[in-house]
Amino acid sequence: MMNRLFGKPKQESNALQTLDKLNETLEMLEKKEKVLLKKAGQEVDKAKEYTRAKNKRAAIQCLKRKRLYEQQVEQLGNFQLRIHDQMIMLEGAKATTETVDALRSGASAMKAMQKATNIDDVDKTMDEINEQTENMKQIQEALATPIGAAADFDEDDLEKELEDLESEELENQLLQPATTAPLPSVPVPAGRQPARPVPQKRTAEEEELAALQAEMAL
Numbered sequence: 479m480m481n482r483l484f485g486k487p488k489q490e491s492n493a494l495q496t497l498d499k500l501n502e503t504l505e506m507l508e509k510k511e512k513v514l515l516k517k518a519g520q521e522v523d524k525a526k527e528y529t530r531a532k533n534k535r536a537a538i539q540c541l542k543r544k545r546l547y548e549q550q551v552e553q554l555g556n557f558q559l560r561i562h563d564q565m566i567m568l569e570g571a572k573a574t575t576e577t578v579d580a581l582r583s584g585a586s587a588m589k590a591m592q593k594a595t596n597i598d599d600v601d602k603t604m605d606e607i608n609e610q611t612e613n614m615k616q617i618q619e620a621l622a623t624p625i626g627a628a629a630d631f632d633e634d635d636l637e638k639e640l641e642d643l644e645s646e647e648l649e650n651q652l653l654q655p656a657t658t659a660p661l662p663s664v665p666v667p668a669g670r671q672p673a674r675p676v677p678q679k680r681t682a683e684e685e686e687l688a689a690l691q692a693e694m695a696l
Contacts, residue, residue, distance in 0.1 A: 493568060493571075493572045493575075496568060497565060497568060497569070500561050500565050500568070501565075503561055504558060504561050504562070504565075507554050507557050507558050508558065510554055511554045511555070511558075514547045514548075514550050514551045514554070515547070515551055517543075517547050518544045518547035518548055518551070521541070521543045521544035521547065522540070522541075522544055524536075524537075524540040525537040525538075525540035525541050525544070528540065653687075
């Protein structure tokens with residue numbers, strides 16, 4: 479465990495140092511390439527001067543040196559390509575390592591949380607919650623149960639008394655004299671007599687109520 483803890487920073491440091499070294503080498507090769515290209519261009523200029531001076535042999539020697547410089551430039555280009563390839567692979571490996579380390583840390587954290595949360599503890603907690611819920615339900619039912627004198631009341635007697643009250647109320651409503659609301663007045667145009675009100679015919683219920691009132695008056 480300790481090796482893993484102290485080994486990871488060292489590996490990461492080595493990867494960073496390697497990338498820095500590759501970058502330095504790449505910069506050095508690019509500088510050399512520029513110098514060689516400049517020298518190749520100078521040899522071309524010299525060859526042109528010897529050609530104008532009719533010195534064919536010297537001009538050919540300049541062109542040979544130019545080709546040597548160009549070969550070195552091509553070689554340096556291959557070196558740069560390999561370094562770029564190595565840097566890409568190293569950066570990819572570094573990203574892969576970091577990803578694996580992150581996944582490993584996540585797995586360890588999840589394992590620790592699962593270890594801290596035991597299934598037996600969860601079942602025990604749920605049982606306690608159910609027990610407390612049932613106890614509270616019993617308490618509420620006990621509080622809602624009538625006690626004392628209210629517990630001795632007969633529900634059937636109470637319902638019968640309520641029916642008697644409803645019958646008495648209905649009887650009182652039948653004994654009250656019937657009242658009719660006055661009809662709203664309708665405006666009569668000038669020059670016309672208002673129509674006489676037509677007597678309304680009593681219903682059977684109203685006649686029965688009137689007869690009952692007459693008997694009570696006697």
